[in-house]
Amino acid sequence: MQEWLRISLLLCAFGFLKEIRPSEPFVTDFLLGPWRNITEEQINREVYPVGTYSYAAQLIIAFLVTDFLKYKPLIIVLGLSGIVVWSLLLWTETLEALQILEVFYGTYLATEVAYFTYIYAKVEKKHFSKVTSHTRAALLTGRFLAASSGQLLIYMQWMNYRELNYITLGAQILATIWAFFLPSVRTSVYFHRKVSSMEQRNNNEFLSSEHQLVTQREREKRNLLLIFWVPFKRAYTNRKVLIGSFWLIFGLCGYLQFISYIQILWSAINVKKVPIWNGAVEAGMTLLGALSALGAGYIHSSLLTDRRCTILLVFVSLINGLAIFLGAHTENLFVSYAAYLVFGVFYSFASTVVSAEIAKHLEDDSFGLVFGFNTFLSLVLQTILTLTVVTGVELTIFHQFYIYASYFVGLGIAYLVVFLWMLRSTSSKFTLNSLESPG
Numbered sequence: 001m002q003e004w005l006r007i008s009l010l011l012c013a014f015g016f017l018k019e020i021r022p023s024e025p026f027v028t029d030f031l032l033g034p035w036r037n038i039t040e041e042q043i044n045r046e047v048y049p050v051g052t053y054s055y056a057a058q059l060i061i062a063f064l065v066t067d068f069l070k071y072k073p074l075i076i077v078l079g080l081s082g083i084v085v086w087s088l089l090l091w092t093e094t095l096e097a098l099q100i101l102e103v104f105y106g107t108y109l110a111t112e113v114a115y116f117t118y119i120y121a122k123v124e125k126k127h128f129s130k131v132t133s134h135t136r137a138a139l140l141t142g143r144f145l146a147a148s149s150g151q152l153l154i155y156m157q158w159m160n161y162r163e164l165n166y167i168t169l170g171a172q173i174l175a176t177i178w179a180f181f182l183p184s185v186r187t188s189v190y191f192h193r194k195v196s197s198m199e200q201r202n203n204n205e206f207l208s209s210e211h212q213l214v215t216q217r218e219r220e221k222r223n224l225l226l227i228f229w230v231p232f233k234r235a236y237t238n239r240k241v242l243i244g245s246f247w248l249i250f251g252l253c254g255y256l257q258f259i260s261y262i263q264i265l266w267s268a269i270n271v272k273k274v275p276i277w278n279g280a281v282e283a284g285m286t287l288l289g290a291l292s293a294l295g296a297g298y299i300h301s302s303l304l305t306d307r308r309c310t311i312l313l314v315f316v317s318l319i320n321g322l323a324i325f326l327g328a329h330t331e332n333l334f335v336s337y338a339a340y341l342v343f344g345v346f347y348s349f350a351s352t353v354v355s356a357e358i359a360k361h362l363e364d365d366s367f368g369l370v371f372g373f374n375t376f377l378s379l380v381l382q383t384i385l386t387l388t389v390v391t392g393v394e395l396t397i398f399h400q401f402y403i404y405a406s407y408f409v410g411l412g413i414a415y416l417v418v419f420l421w422m423l424r425s426t427s428s429k430f431t432l433n434s435l436e437s438p439g
Contacts, residue, residue, distance in 0.1 A: 004127040007183060011119065012138035014178050019142030020171035022150030023164035025278035028263035030161035036093055044264050045391050050099045052386045054106025056379035062110040063372045070185040071121060074114035079176025081107040086169040113372060121185045144286045151279025235362055235370045243418060244358040245374050247313050248351065250411050252378040255347050257385055258324060258404055262340060268397050270333050281337045288341060289348035296352035309357055310419045316350040317412030321405045328401035
């Protein structure tokens with residue numbers, strides 16, 4: 001077996017096991033069940049926000065430490081933090097324990113960056129697309145099977161909400177054990193790089209121009225700053241990267257806020273306590289999201305121009321705002337489920353298009369830097385949104401979602417302005433060229 005394929009299979013196995021979390025679609029109902037003495041208001045204002053703050057605080061650290069420690073140790077930490085999270089869910093009962101759990105859940109989410117960037121340091125560039133597709137398929141398969149099996153176990157009454165956590169914990173233990181079998185990485189993108197002969201020659205010329213007056217440590221610091229700064233500057237001085245990044249930052253913030261609190265909304269809507277289908281909805285979201293992302297790849301490569309891409313973001317933002325509003329402004333749980341699916345499909349489609357558009361204008365080694373920085377800004381923005389909307393103002397869960405709906409409508413209006421500006425800019429250039437042409 002070829003080395004890249006062996007690594008791909010090992011990564012796929014870890015990703016698949018990590019996503020076997022059948023308890024996640026029902027976590028809010030589990031917390032509100034007889035196993036804990038906690039209210040919906042406490043979950044909304046005192047538990048879930050801690051996870052948001054923890055994730056934002058740890059992501060940028062995880063990004064740098066991941067590269068410095070060469071990926072594998074952080075993948076192991078990812079698995080260990082999952083074990084801690086679901087152990088605390090199973091064997092603690094206090095509000096304080098749940099808040100500690102959310103801190104570790106932030107670690108669990110932040111260290112995922114190690115898994116997603118491992119392939120770019122371990123696999124040759126010519127195999128990137130294949131390994132990326134393999135791992136993506138493994139993640140989606142695990143997520144789909146977990147959600148659908150969780151729904152089946154609840155529907156058939158073979159397990160309750162608490163017992164589903166045992167399956168999740170077992171999967172996290174297996175994933176952690178499996179992580180030890182991943183091959184170690186010798187080089188990485190930033191701290192442990194393969195220096196080409198051209199790069200070495202440029203470094204030597206640079207050092208000779210400085211008359212060799214800096215120490216070795218100072219040289220390494222300067223080279224590291226250049227390694228980060230040069231691709232960062234090239235990326236964010238590109239207008240197309242900026243326009244795409246702006247939508248990804250604000251779109252991901254809204255998406256994370258929406259999915260973080262959707263189960264609380266469903267619980268508030270379900271006053272009659274009818275049987276819930278959260279697992280089936282999550283399975284449907286995974287499947288439809290994967291299909292929409294696949295379709296976006298083909299449409300983007302063949303049909304979308306810059307202006308069409310921008311007007312697409314206008315429509316997607318407005319549709320998502322409408323879906324959130326309808327999902328919250330209903331007494332029918334299944335209408336809210338449908339709105340959730342609409343939101344997920346359109347967000348998955350648009351984020352795939354925008355990511356491809358950004359990647360088209362980036363250097364290969366700056367993928368992780370730019371997308372990591374965009375994600376960090378999204379989390380900072382989500383932290384601000386959480387502080388103001390969730391913990392800062394005494395709003396009901398319904399009014400919180402009305403604000404999220406307005407948020408996406410505002411994003412759509414902002415991109416409509418960008419689209420009109422692009423039309424005006426193109427029209428001005430056309431007029432100028434017509435005036436300058438002879439005759």
